[in-house]
Amino acid sequence: xxxxxxxxxxxxxxxxxxxxxxxxxxxxxxxxxxxxxxxxxxxxxxxxxxxxxxxxxxxxxxxxxxxxxxxxxxxxxxxxxxxxxxxxxxxxxxxxxxxxxxxxxxxxxxxxxxxxxxxxxxxxxxxxxxxxxxxxxxxxxxxxxxxxxxxxxxxxxxxxxxxxxxxxxxxxxxxxxxxxxxxxxxxxxxxxxxxxxxxxxxxxxxxxxxxxxxxxxxxxxxxxxxxxxxxxxxxxxxxxxxxxxxxxxxxxxxxxxxxxxxxxxxxxxxxxxxxxxxxxxxxxxxxxxxxxxxxxxxxxxxxxxxxxxxxxxxx
Numbered sequence: 001x002x003x004x005x006x007x008x009x010x011x012x013x014x015x016x017x018x019x020x021x022x023x024x025x026x027x028x029x030x031x032x033x034x035x036x037x038x039x040x041x042x043x044x045x046x047x048x049x050x051x052x053x054x055x056x057x058x059x060x061x062x063x064x065x066x067x068x069x070x071x072x073x074x075x076x077x078x079x080x081x082x083x084x085x086x087x088x089x090x091x092x093x094x095x096x097x098x099x100x101x102x103x104x105x106x107x108x109x110x111x112x113x114x115x116x117x118x119x120x121x122x123x124x125x126x127x128x129x130x131x132x133x134x135x136x137x138x139x140x141x142x143x144x145x146x147x148x149x150x151x152x153x154x155x156x157x158x159x160x161x162x163x164x165x166x167x168x169x170x171x172x173x174x175x176x177x178x179x180x181x182x183x184x185x186x187x188x189x190x191x192x193x194x195x196x197x198x199x200x201x202x203x204x205x206x207x208x209x210x211x212x213x214x215x216x217x218x219x220x221x222x223x224x225x226x227x228x229x230x231x232x233x234x235x236x237x238x239x240x241x242x243x244x245x246x247x248x249x250x251x252x253x254x255x256x257x258x259x260x261x262x263x264x265x266x267x268x269x270x271x272x273x274x275x276x277x278x279x280x281x282x283x284x285x286x287x288x289x290x291x292x293x294x295x296x297x298x299x300x301x302x303x304x305x306x307x308x309x310x311x312x313x314x315x
Contacts, residue, residue, distance in 0.1 A: 009181070010148035119217060122215060127172045128167075139154040157194045169184050170228070173188065199235055200242060230285055251304035
């Protein structure tokens with residue numbers, strides 16, 4: 001039996017399904033913390049700005065007014081708990097029960113220096129892909145299959161305007177929620193596979209979406225961006241050389257996460273097929289950039305990543 005390899009987008013969906021078993025509220029916590037954008041308030045979009053959204057207090061007030069109008073006896077009416085007094089003392093704020101002593105007070109230990117937060121995940125802003133998909137401007141839809149979903153294109157990919165659509169799809173790589181992430185990643189791979197000579201003129205417009213995805217510093221988003229970047233370099237001639245002037249925008253994050261490898265000792269990493277090890281992905285991407293970047297690629301990579309060693313053997 002021939003096993004069909006899952007695409008990168010389908011693999012991300014499978015990882016989310018498995019992660020919900022161990023961390024079922026991960027996405028909700030990220031939304032509450034403001035790390036990823038929230039969805040729309042209704043199927044028809046967000047409510048108007050002047051719309052008064054119901055809150056627990058207003059809902060309780062409406063329920064209380066309904067109960068007062070009901071013919072039930074007063075004993076059955078639910079009592080609303082009284083709010084605490086504004087002059088009430090908080091815990092450990094009073095002076096009662098405290099003791100005094102003549103022993104000199106010990107100095108508190110000095111505060112530790114603040115963390116730099118270089119590896120902290122950044123807030124992911126809503127992408128242009130999300131806005132375009134919500135408006136129905138993209139000619140794609142999800143085809144639900146047995147083991148992995150696919151992208152159904154409503155038009156022929158060769159007839160698309162790559163100057164308009166390819167930057168939008170690259171901008172959606174940083175999404176963390178489906179269907180935006182699945183459609184953006186799978187659509188980017190499909191367009192790169194069948195783009196041909198249309199991709200090279202669009203390279204300057206792809207730098208800002210790539211940089212925005214890398215600057216999220218989310219390991220999953222960074223790994224997905226590495227895979228798409230490798231596909232971009234290998235999708236046509238001269239694309240690797242066209243990326244050389246933009247190394248200063250995309251390589252700083254490479255230098256930051258290059259040492260993020262797994263040290264398992266003599267154990268076996270059964271997740272190698274997922275290609276989510278950032279250190280190995282960065283090394284692979286740098287080798288692809290050097291091989292296809294021309295004679296100026298190595299010196300520019302070395303300038304941004306001093307520990308990089310060339311993989312090209314000089315003849």
